[in-house]
Amino acid sequence: MFRLAILIDGAYLDHIGMNADVRVDCEKLANEIYLRVAARTPTGIDLLRSYYYNSLPHRSNPPTAEEQQRYDSRYRFFDALRYLPSFTVRLGVVKVRGNDGQGQPIFEQKQVDLLMGLDLALLSAKRSITHAAVVTGDGDMVPAFQAAQREGIAVWCFTDETLGSAQELWRAADERVPIDGDFLQAIRRMK
DSSP, rough: OEEEEEEEEEEHHHHHHHHHHHBBOHHHHHHHHHHHHHHTTOOOOOEEEEEEEEEOOOSSSSSOHHHHHHHHHHHHHHHHHHTTTTTEEEEEEEEEEETTTTEEEEEEEEEEHHHHHHHHHHHHHHHHSSEEEEOOOGGHHHHHHHHHHHHHHHHEEETTTTTTHHHHHHHHHHHEEEEEHHHHTTTBBBO
């Protein structure tokens, strides 16, 4: 029996949605990915789980009202994802990387790529999956793709092919699905 895991880089998905002015429905996203992979798997495929990776926004100590509101909103969103069928949320952290030219802090998301890569490698090595669908635009995922493929896993890459790292990801994946206008319409959140 074939089994699929879906791994979603939430910050990347947010970036695509902002550029296209689309709010993404993560449940629709998982269903659309599953349907596309199932259509190309002749004997059928089961969905093991969808993994969503992101981080909560930075909060000062004590936080400003705006920081707390942004944090609470993201926390509620991540909590709602946990209630979707077969969804797991994995959170990295946000660290201050330094200051920009105006003295404002520069924030950087940490651990998310590592969490995604570890999950992909572990699921593959344990033979928990036969297929992986990865929503990312980060070329750092290429070694994880290769590790999964060495274990016999078919790696599907869902990415915006107009962004810089897409070519590297395209070459590393077994199957490629562009996140284009039609795809975004299929996963658009209503209201």
